[in-house]
Amino acid sequence: MSKLKSTLGIVAIAFITLTAVSCKDSKKEQESIDGHQSEMNSGEDHSKMNHDNSDGHHDGExxxxxxxxxxxxxxxxxxxxxxxxxxxxxxxxxxxxxxxxxxxxxxxxxxxxxxxxxxxxxxxxxxxxxxxxxxxxxxxxxxxxxxxxxxxxxxxxxxxxxxxxxxxxxxxxxxxxxxxxxxxxxxxxxxxxxxxxxxxxxxxxxxxx
Structure with a gap:
């Protein structure tokens, strides 16, 4: 019985460790994706800003x-x-x-x-x-x-x-x-x-x- 509890305890610890690692990796992956999207959005905003400025010029001569x-x-x-x-x-x-x-x-x-x-x-x-x-x-x-x-x-x-x-x-x-x-x-x-x-x-x- 003691051996069974010990085995179950080890399995539980292993599961918790794997879950934590998995969550951490997932978080890193999401941060990487968010960072990439942020860079993309920044580029898009910059592009849009230039485009808007260009458009504004056409209002006058x-x-x-x-x-x-x-x-x-x-x-x-x-x-x-x-x-x-x-x-x-x-x-x-x-x-x-x-x-x-x-x-x-x-x-x-x-x-x-x-x-x-x-x-x-x-x-x-x-x-x-x-x-x-x-x-x-x-x-x-x-x-x-x-x-x-x-x-x-x-x-x-x-x-x-x-x-x-x-x-x-x-x-x-x-x-x-x-x-x-x-x-x-x-x-x-x-x-x-x-x-x-x-x-x-x-x-x-x-x-x-």
Missing amino acids: KTEMAMGGHGTSEAVLNDYFNLKDALVADDNAKAKELGAIIATSFGNLDVSNYTDAQKASLKDIIEDAVEHAEHISESDIDHQREHFKILSKDVTDMVAITGTKNTLYQLFCPMYDGGSAWLSMSKEIKNPYYGSKMLKCGEVQKEIN
């Missing part, structure tokens, strides 16, 4: 620009396209913010590398553009669009002197204020003068290289 540095005409164009997109989206607050930004960009435009005649023209353009951009930074959206029309003319005149690294399109809305033009990186019509009211009103007037 600034990242499509072959941008120059601070004080360049390309920087002015970048801010102009952002402002255009805000008006397309009927976003008065954003347009106010961007009006102030483009006023600063125009004020910082470096004209030192141009001829005297070009410098004189650019200084006139800058003075006029800053005035209208400042009005945009303080106005309701209807008034912003009135000043955007003149600002678009200033930007177009600037590009005629400075040139552009990108192909631009001059688009035209025959309905707004007797006919109004604006610049875009795309031929697609997204009207900044009417926004959601008449988003597709307009046509491609010319291509600027």
Whole structure:
């Protein structure tokens, strides 16, 4: 009887030991799987983050620009396209913010590398553009669009002197204020003068290289 108890005790201990080892191994395996999944998820999140950032860029045109540095005409164009997109989206607050930004960009435009005649023209353009951009930074959206029309003319005149690294399109809305033009990186019509009211009103007037 004593021998039987001893044998049963040994079997019980062996069973408990095997169970513990099995659980430990299982836990390690699960931790390994969880760790692998965590790494995969981290990679997926990183990939998703990059994808989301990439997608966000398509909302506007600034990242499509072959941008120059601070004080360049390309920087002015970048801010102009952002402002255009805000008006397309009927976003008065954003347009106010961007009006102030483009006023600063125009004020910082470096004209030192141009001829005297070009410098004189650019200084006139800058003075006029800053005035209208400042009005945009303080106005309701209807008034912003009135000043955007003149600002678009200033930007177009600037590009005629400075040139552009990108192909631009001059688009035209025959309905707004007797006919109004604006610049875009795309031929697609997204009207900044009417926004959601008449988003597709307009046509491609010319291509600027």
